Amino acid sequence: MPEWLVEDGIGEQRALLVEDDRVLSAKVRWPGEFCAEDPIEAKLVRKEAGASQGVGETADGRQVLIDRLPRDAQEGATLPLVVTRGAIAERGRYKLPAARPADTIDANRSNTVFGSSKTVRRFPDGLWEEVWSAAASSEIAFNGAALLLSVTPAMTVIDIDGDLPARELALAAVEPLAQALRWFDLGGSIGIDFPTIADKAGRRAVDEALAKALADWPHERTAMNGFGFVQLVARLEGPSLLHRLATSRAAAAARLALRRAEHLDGAGATLLTVHPALAARFTPEWLSELTRRTGREVRIETDPALAIEAPHAQLVAR
Numbered sequence: 001m002p003e004w005l006v007e008d009g010i011g012e013q014r015a016l017l018v019e020d021d022r023v024l025s026a027k028v029r030w031p032g033e034f035c036a037e038d039p040i041e042a043k044l045v046r047k048e049a050g051a052s053q054g055v056g057e058t059a060d061g062r063q064v065l066i067d068r069l070p071r072d073a074q075e076g077a078t079l080p081l082v083v084t085r086g087a088i089a090e091r092g093r094y095k096l097p098a099a100r101p102a103d104t105i106d107a108n109r110s111n112t113v114f115g116s117s118k119t120v121r122r123f124p125d126g127l128w129e130e131v132w133s134a135a136a137s138s139e140i141a142f143n144g145a146a147l148l149l150s151v152t153p154a155m156t157v158i159d160i161d162g163d164l165p166a167r168e169l170a171l172a173a174v175e176p177l178a179q180a181l182r183w184f185d186l187g188g189s190i191g192i193d194f195p196t197i198a199d200k201a202g203r204r205a206v207d208e209a210l211a212k213a214l215a216d217w218p219h220e221r222t223a224m225n226g227f228g229f230v231q232l233v234a235r236l237e238g239p240s241l242l243h244r245l246a247t248s249r250a251a252a253a254a255r256l257a258l259r260r261a262e263h264l265d266g267a268g269a270t271l272l273t274v275h276p277a278l279a280a281r282f283t284p285e286w287l288s289e290l291t292r293r294t295g296r297e298v299r300i301e302t303d304p305a306l307a308i309e310a311p312h313a314q315l316v317a318r
Contacts, residue, residue, distance in 0.1 A: 001019070002017050002018065002019040002024055003017070003018055003019070003117075003118060004016070004017050004018075004113050004117035004118065005018055005117065005118055005119075005120050005123060006113070006114060006117045006118065006119045006120070007119075007120060007121075007122060007123055007128070007259075008119060009255065009258065009259050009262070010255070010258040010259070010262065010286050010289050010290055010293070011030065011031070011254070011255045011258060011286055012028055012029065012030050012031070012255045013028065013029045013030075013031070013114055014026070014027075014028050014123070014128060015027040015028070015113050015114060015117060016123055016127055016128065016131070017182075018123075018124065018127065021124055021127070023127050023130065023131055023183065024182060025182040025183065025185070026128075026131045026182070026183050026184070026185060026241065027113055027114070027185045028185070028241050028244065029114060029238075030244075030255075033086050033087065033097075033238070034062070034064065034083045034086050034087065034097040034099075035083060035086050035114075035237075035238060036083055036084060036085060036086060036237035036238055037082065037083065038082070038083040039080065039081070039082055039083075039102065040058060040064070040080075040081050040082075040083060040099065041058065041059070041078055041079065041080055041081065042056030042057055042058045042064055042066070042078070042079060042081055042099070043056060043057050043058075043076065043077070043078050043079075044056050044066065044069070044073055044074070044075050044076065044077050044078075044079060045057045045063075045075060045076075046075065047069060047073060047074075047075055050071055051069070052067065052068055052069050052071070053065065053066065053067050053069060054066050054069050054073070054075075055096075056079065056081065056099070062097075063096055064081070064083070064096055064097045064098065064099050065096045065097070065098045065099070066079070066081065066098075066099055066100065066101070067084070067098060067099070067100050068100045068101060068104045069101065070101070079101055080101070080102040080103075081099040081100065081101060081102060082099060082100060082101075082102050082105040083097055083098070083099045084098050084099055084100055084105075084237075085097060085098040085236055085237055085238060086237065086238030086239060087238075087239075088236075088238065088239045088243060089239065089243075089247040089248065090151075090153045090243075090247065091152075091153065091246075091247065093153065122263050128259070131183050131184075131241070132241070132256060134180075134183060134184075135183070135184055135241045135242050135244075135245050136245050136249075136253075136309045138150065138242065138245075138246075140176050140179065140180050142172060142173065142175075142176040143162070143164070143172045144162060144163070144164070145160065145161060145162025145163070145164060145169055145172065145173065146160075146161050146162065147159070147160060147161075147173060147176055147177060147180055148160075148161055149180065149184070149242060151242055151243050151246040151247070154189065155188065155189035155190060155191050155231075156186055156188065156189070156190045156191070156240075156242065157190075157191045157192075157193065158177065158180065158190065158191070158192045158193065159193045160173045160177075160192070160193060160194055160195060162195075166194075166195035166196060166197050166198075166202070166228075167197050167202040167205065167206070169194075169195050170194045170195055170197060170202075170206045170228070171205065171206060171209055173194065174206065174209045174210055174213050175213060177192065177210075177213070178213040178214055178217070181214070181217060181232075181234075182217065183241075184240045184241045184242040185237075185240045185241060186234070186240050186242065187234045187235050187236035187237060187240065188233070188234065188236035189231065189232075189233055190231070190232040190233070190234070191229065191230075191231050191232075192229070192230040192231070192232065193228060193229055194206060194224060194228035194229070194230060195228055196226070196227055196228040197224070197228060203223070203224040203226075203228075206224055206230075207223050207224055207230075210230065214232075217234070218234060218235065219232050219233060219234040220232070220233045220234075221233075245309075249308055249309065250275075250277040250278055250280075250281055250308055251281055253274075253275075253278055253308050253309045253311060254274070254278045254281035254282060254311075256309070256311060257272055257274050257278060257311030257313060258272075258282075258286060258290055260311060260312075260313040261290055261294070261298070261313040262290060262293055262294060264294070264313055264314070264315055266315050267296075267315070268296065268315040268316055268317055268318060269296055269297040269298070269299055269315070269316050269317070269318050270290070270294060270296045270297065270298045270299065270313065270314075270315065270316075271299045271301065271313070271314050271315070271316045272298065272299070272300050272301070272311065272312070272313050273301045273302070273303050273306065273311070273312045273313075273314075274300070274301075274302060274303070274306060274311040274312070275302065275303065275304060275306045275307065275308045275310075275311070276302040276304055277308055278302075278308060278311055279300055279302050282300065287300075296315075297318060299316070
């Protein structure tokens with residue numbers, strides 16, 4: 001049976017849904033962020049008369065968008081809330097986290113993945129690396145073709161590139177596409193640019209294959225139009241791994257470097273060789289935690305010739 005596994009890493013929590021050493025889905029959270037289903041309290045600091053939306057501020061000064069406010073809600077009131085979407089950094093703008101009054105949220109809803117899944121010291125070898133590398137390249141290869149993924153402020157766009165005949169290419173892309181949606185924890189508006197299929201029967205075949213592949217993935221979907229475009233809309237709970245690597249690449253790679261260092265086996269000192277942009281991301285708290293977890297001295301060296309997403313960790317003599 002598929003099982004969610006959670007790694008409590010340094011600077012992030014990672015979760016993988018694993019079956020037979022194969023990743024079905026993945027999620028990631030960075031501590032300190034508001035996450036979907038988190039209960040919080042915030043003072044209502046801005047609301048137009050009669051409006052159902054406003055802006056709240058928590059005790060530590062963070063702002064949150066509030067939806068479904070009662071019409072009589074007054075500025076200055078402190079409200080119990082439940083987060084519905086984490087903050088999302090996009091190119092050129094920052095979207096505040098969103099929340100709703102706690103009494104408007106189904107009490108049976110809960111974020112069970114991080115709250116009740118099995119915690120392990122490390123995932124089976126190679127699984128997280130496979131997902132992370134695919135997100136870093138924004139590409140998933142299949143049958144001599146590829147899915148090319150791009151994050152934009154309006155939507156996540158997925159292009160299907162290959163030399164197969166249009167119908168054959170589109171049908172071959174369905175399973176990798178379903179994999180990408182789950183691996184990268186995508187939500188919101190997602191546009192898929194399939195190759196143009198001239199006949200209605202061919203387009204219908206792709207629609208049916210998509211319906212089957214995404215039957216257990218909650219979403220709404222348009223039928224393929226004459227230009228091969230399909231739009232999906234799914235619940236957006238926060239930044240996907242794809243979004244994090246698009247907008248916070250150095251921060252994500254710094255966490256990968258710490259993970260590699262933590263999971264080294266053996267004696268000696270830990271030497272982390274990274275691009276200079278990553279070295280600036282390591283906080284003293286993170287490095288102290290790495291030392292505590294491994295019992296080893298930590299040394300940092302920089303190499304501008306290294307790719308940001310290719311940090312190197314090794315053991316060296318003390």
